[in-house]
Amino acid sequence: MLGKKLIVQKYGGTSVGTKERIMAVAERAVKTKRQNNGVVLVVSAMAGETDRLIRMAGEMHENPPERELDMLLSSGERISAALTAMAIESLGERAVSLTGRQVGIITDSMHTRAKIEQVKAERVRQAIDDGMIAVIAGFQGITVDLSDVTTLGRGGSDLTAVAVAAALKADLCEIYTDVDGVYTADPNVVKNARKLDKISYDEMLELASLGAKVLQSRSVEFASKYEVPLVVRSSFSGEPGTLVMKEDKDMENVVVSGIACDKNQVKLTVMGVPDKPGIAAIIFKAVAEKGIVVDMIVQNVSADGSVADISFTVPKTDSKGALEITQSVADSLGAKTVIIKDDIAKISIVGVGMRIHSGAAARMFQTLSDNNINILMISTSEIKISCVIEGKYSELAQRELHEAFGLGKSG
Amino acid sequence: MLGKKLIVQKYGGTSVGTKERIMAVAERAVKTKRQNNGVVLVVSAMAGETDRLIRMAGEMHENPPERELDMLLSSGERISAALTAMAIESLGERAVSLTGRQVGIITDSMHTRAKIEQVKAERVRQAIDDGMIAVIAGFQGITVDLSDVTTLGRGGSDLTAVAVAAALKADLCEIYTDVDGVYTADPNVVKNARKLDKISYDEMLELASLGAKVLQSRSVEFASKYEVPLVVRSSFSGEPGTLVMKEDKDMENVVVSGIACDKNQVKLTVMGVPDKPGIAAIIFKAVAEKGIVVDMIVQNVSADGSVADISFTVPKTDSKGALEITQSVADSLGAKTVIIKDDIAKISIVGVGMRIHSGAAARMFQTLSDNNINILMISTSEIKISCVIEGKYSELAQRELHEAFGLGKSG
Structure with a gap:
């Protein structure tokens, strides 16, 4: 085993979307193996397959039982794992496909959004020791009593890859996707956005939480906790990608590493709430009890101190539920009215x-002001600043901030 | 539980082939449940799904590894089981889909053709006791050490249903398919073929082995062994179907219950084998070692007793392999030549x-002779007589024998 590296490669749905692409994945895995490495693959369901299954479920039941949804959806990854294993065998290397249960990805029993409690990975280790390539069906786990299949939520295959890499103490976890890596901003919006060679876990975590879709934030958290070196790279180009790693001195020299934009939130404002202690608690307890996650919160008190306006943002998909519960709480509190605003964007700058x-x-504020962009809400953390602005300015704001913080390509 | 019946219903691929049909299956299950019965469903993969997966496997590997094939194919039944459970829930009854592992269908590890060693069915029993409808993914099992998924071979979902019914000591196992029941002959060939109200296990077993496709023969064997009352009926018509049961006095009054025809065999003849003891053993040992199953065997000795001709039949799919090995053995034995004939049909009459x-x-012989049909081989058992004839006469022979044994509708 001396000198041998252990590499986990994760491939998303587009990367295994056709037979040719599965074959390309198999070829890369075989090549990596023949360079004297231990290789573990984690694959998503073929592009379109999960949507097909969800559509079928919707035809059976308005609100399909989540346990059954997990049974259904986990099949997609089993199929691509088995096909990938076959492709590898056709290239002359031995392979074994493994389900969440077979890997020993033990989760809680919160179906459709289960949390990983333990990764045993004994069979994966055994397969590598036997000279095989292990092909793991991503996105899935099994309950503690080994009775039921669970799934890990959207982007769960990233989490599978990172969790398995952590359990195996892998030297590298490569996330293959349809982009070249992590960019300073969305290249579709900002023309001269630049690919980052490296980024810290913390920055990546903020970017992922703030709307950059390249990595699922839970998997970044996991990678950070277990210090799994992650690489985000394209399965189509041969580019080296972006290394997500522990913060180093270099990174601190740059104030801002990237810009993110999230257009999937709505803003609710409760106007004229009596300004008494405990009012905010009443509102947000009610919202939380509906299972709705509140992101930003801002409270302004009126000039005479008698009433306050409370604004907060929630995911667009929860806007109807949030409005209903907020309206009912506002009524009981004697608040004036509730206003909902859905054409907003949250623009964030991130940097250690x-x-x-x-x-x-x-x-940041000056740049927005120079462009006549009004700031509706502000929220900050140690390494990021987020501003909610009107949705129509989102592209302009990204471009101007990218320029203002000198993030563009030098060429 | 007094007065409550336990009913296992098995639905084939066509019966769950579309969302409308899955919904119809759910409706029948719910209706059966609400008539105060315990209900267990066993479902196949949706029609076309298994073929789709096999085609994809073939695109990955010329000869896909069987363990991976099982991982792949078992997904088809998981999908239809989950969808059926959702459909049942949408109708207001509680349901749970269960895989081979979850049911505890323990098999040997012969992938793609595993044999059932034990059926635990604890979770099925629990689900029924909890007032739920259990929906079992057919066709699949798990190895003894619970490590790998296996499949039970073609028609394996029938076997799943019968094995589960046996383990649960179910009152009835209904096999829903796209025909109305078991017929005296193939209705596509014999116009006035009649549906049988009941048939004995032994007769059904012979018919299934002899080419009637309505039930897989291993499942009939299993049903017979554990005396599981089976009903074969249509999932589209409301017809009562055919009851497959223990032989009773009534059945003996009829000489012949049905006629079967198998056109999927070829006949090999080794001409001019020296007629010495042990020659047949040498030939069939060699064929068996290739994993080829020989069905009928006939040996004729020449007038002077010096040489013999040995004829036997094998499945059409094995004809190439059988010819090669037989040719090579024939050469080593100094036999004259090997002749293969593939346009043959095996016509059988069956009756307790x-x-x-x-x-x-x-x-039977007279009827064939009256129609100038030459008999190439004959084989008999206690309750059946089979004749191999030229393939072109197969339809004629079925019709004439059906008539001769008075099997047609009286009307």
Whole structure:
């Protein structure tokens, strides 16, 4: 085993979307193996397959039982894992496909959004020791008593890859996707967006939470916790991608590493709430009890201090439920009215450099102001600043901030 | 539980082939349940799904590894089981889909053709006790150490249903298919073929082995062994179907119950084999070692007793392999030549009445002779007589024998 590296490669739905692409995945795995590495693959369902299954479920039941949904959806990854294993065998290497249960990905029993409690990975280790390539069906686990299949939620295959890499103490976890890596901004919006060679876990986590779709945030959290070196790269180009790793000195020299934009939130404002202690608690307890996750919260008190306006954002998909419950709470509190605004965008700048360099917030606000973009809400953390603005300005704001923080390609 | 019946219903691929049909299956299950019965469903993959998966496997590997094939194909039944459970829930009854592992269908590890060693069915029993409808993914099992998924071979879902019915000591196992029941002959060939109200296990077993496709023969064997009352009926018409049960007195009054025809065999003849003891053993040992199953065997000795001709039949799919090995053995034995004939049909008459009524064989041979149909081989058992004839006469022979044994509708 001396000198041998253990590499986990994760392939998304597009990367295994056709027989030719599955064959390309198999070829890369075989090549990596023949360079004297241990290789573990994690595959998603073939592109379109999960949607097909969800559509069929919707035809059977308005609101399909989640346990059955997990049984159904987990089949998609089993299919691509088995096909990928066959493709590898056809190239002359031995392979074995493994389900969540066979890998020993033990989760809680929250169907459709289960949390990983333990990864045993004994069979994966055994397969590698036997000189085989293990092909793991992503996105799925099994309950603690080994009775029922669970799934890990959207982007769950990323999490499978990182969790397995952590359990195996892999040297590298490569996330193959349809983009070249992590960019300073969305290249579809900002023309001269630049691919980052490396980024810290913390920054990646903020970017993922803030709307950058390249990695699922739970998997970044997991990678950070277990210090799994992650690479995000394209399965179509041969480009080296972006390394997501522990923060180093270099990273602090840059104030802002990237810009993210999230257009999937709505803003609710409860106007004229009596400004008494405990009012905010009443509102947000009621919203939380509906299972709705609140992101940003801002409260303004009126000039005379008698009433306050409370604004907060929730995911667009929860807007109807959030409005109903907020309206009913507002009525009982004697608030004036509830306003919902759905054409908003949350623009964020992220960088570990903010920890030691000041002035990032001021420069962000100034840039928006220079472009006549009104800021509706502000929220900050140690390494990010988010502003909610009107949705129609989202592209302009991204381009101007990208320019203002000098993120573009030098060429 | 007093007065409550336990009913296992098995639905084939056509019966769950579309969302409308899955919904119809759910409706029948719910209706059966609400008539105060315990209900267990066993479902096949949706029609076309297994073929789709096999085609994809073939695109990945010329000869896909069987373990991976099982992982792949078992997904088809998981999908239809989950969808059926959802459909049942949408109708207001509780349902749970269960895989081979979850049911506890323990098999040997012969992938793609595993044999059932044990059926635990604890979770099925629990589900029924909890007032739920259990929906079992057919065709699949799990190895003894619970490590790998296996499949039970073609028609395996019938076997799943019968094995589960046996384990649960179910009152009835209904096999829903696209025909109304078991017929005296193939209705596509014999216009006035009649549906049988009941048939004995032994007769059904012979018919299934002899080419009647309505039930898989291993499942009939299993039903017979554990005396599971089977009903074969249509999932589209409301007809009562055919009851497959223990032989009773009534059945013996009929000499012949049905006629079967198998056109999927070829006949090999080794000409001019030295007629010495042990020659047949040498030939059939060699064929068996290739995993080829020989059906009928006939040996003729020449007038002077010096040489013999040995004829036997094998499945059409094995004809190439059988010819090669037979040719090579024939050469080493100094036999004259090997002839293969593939345009043959095996016509069989089946009936438990043959045990006590004589003359069936004579009437069969006479009928064929009257129609100038030459008999190439004959084989008999206690309750059946099979004749190999030229393939082109197969339809004629079925019609004439059906008439000769008075099997047609009286009307």
